Amino acid sequence: MKAQVVRSHQREFDVKILKTGEIVQAKALGNLLKKGETVVVGDVVTLKDVGGQLEIHGVDARENEIFRIIVREQRKKVTAANCNALVIISSVSKPAFKRGIIDRFLVRAYQWGVQPVVVFNKMDEYDGGVMDIKFEASRFKFLDIDCFEISAKDENYKPKYLKKGRKDLETLLSGNTALFLGQSGVGKSKTISALAGVELKTKTVGKGGKGAHSTTWSEIIDIGPFSLIDSPGIRSFSLEDIDPDELLSCFPDLVDIAVTCKFKNCKHGEKSKGCAFKMLDPDELDSKIVLSRLESYLKIYEEISEKAHWEKNLS
Numbered sequence: 255m256k257a258q259v260v261r262s263h264q265r266e267f268d269v270k271i272l273k274t275g276e277i278v279q280a281k282a283l284g285n286l287l288k289k290g291e292t293v294v295v296g297d298v299v300t301l302k303d304v305g306g307q308l309e310i311h312g313v314d315a316r317e318n319e320i321f322r323i324i325v326r327e328q329r330k331k332v333t334a335a336n337c338n339a340l341v342i343i344s345s346v347s348k349p350a351f352k353r354g355i356i357d358r359f360l361v362r363a364y365q366w367g368v369q370p371v372v373v374f375n376k377m378d379e380y381d382g383g384v385m386d387i388k389f390e391a392s393r394f395k396f397l398d399i400d401c402f403e404i405s406a407k408d409e410n411y412k413p414k415y416l417k418k419g420r421k422d423l424e425t426l427l428s429g430n431t432a433l434f435l436g437q438s439g440v441g442k443s444k445t446i447s448a449l450a451g452v453e454l455k456t457k458t459v460g461k462g463g464k465g466a467h468s469t470t471w472s473e474i475i476d477i478g479p480f481s482l483i484d485s486p487g488i489r490s491f492s493l494e495d496i497d498p499d500e501l502l503s504c505f506p507d508l509v510d511i512a513v514t515c516k517f518k519n520c521k522h523g524e525k526s527k528g529c530a531f532k533m534l535d536p537d538e539l540d541s542k543i544v545l546s547r548l549e550s551y552l553k554i555y556e557e558i559s560e561k562a563h564w565e566k567n568l569s
Contacts, residue, residue: 267310
């Protein structure tokens with residue numbers, strides 16, 4: 255019978271039987287876990303009853319994988335599969351809104367081939383002085399990314415600045431499986447709780463207003479019309495496993511301009527001669543958006559290039 259993995263425990267898994275919706279436990283055979291391979295949340299698997307014990311005897315081909323490369327081991331570590339949407343949660347109060355972190359998540363979304371959406375949370379605390387939400391929303395519209403305005407703790411909150419709110423988010427997720435990501439403290443677990451109608455366990459806010467990690471495993475929360483993959487909160491989001499030469503492909507909105515630079519090896523920095531980005535008008539909205547994205551690209555490129563150079567010299 256077919257089932258979907260909804261929670262992982264190393265070699266033991268909670269799986270949902272597709273025909274009945276029943277949640278049962280199953281073990282994975284050793285040959286599925288060899289050579290660093292594993293069964294992850296979201297996998298559709300084949301179960302067999304062997305002496306009263308359900309065993310996972312096969313894993314269906316994945317539509318996509320949420321992964322990172324373990325550079326020193328030269329292997330891909332997959333943490334989830336078959337995701338329809340990557341939902342990025344951002345806070346507009348505490349912790350402060352960080353555009354760079356969202357752009358980092360977008361790099362992964364493009365790398366994994368998963369459609370991203372952005373959620374502005376804690377909008378009941380937004381006073382307009384911390385960040386320009388209209389401009390930030392325009393950046394996502396430019397990228398054909400939907401964004402939503404919500405307050406996870408106030409179910410009656412209605413959008414004031416954007417067109418879409420909580421109900422629209424529920425509609426977009428209907429029938430899909432989504433992975434929720436966000437910096438610690440942005441209200442990721444509370445947002446999932448609000449959408450699920452089930453209170454998730456959370457920990458108190460840490461020092462300096464930074465949220466403590468509230469979950470320690472990945473799991474699928476079934477909310478009837480759609481499912482959510484919950485994963486541990488993060489304080490940082492390293493992209494050091496990405497090849498610097500491949501980073502631009504994760505900024506598809508910059509590629510068409512970058513290829514028109516005078517020199518093929520253009521680094522698109524301030525001192526780059528013949529760089530096409532220097533021809534953009536910084537006062538024009540679309541150009542302003544592109545330049546803000548270029549700023550994120552250059553910061554990430556510098557970071558991962560330095561790391562790659564350091565590791566090359568070390569080896």
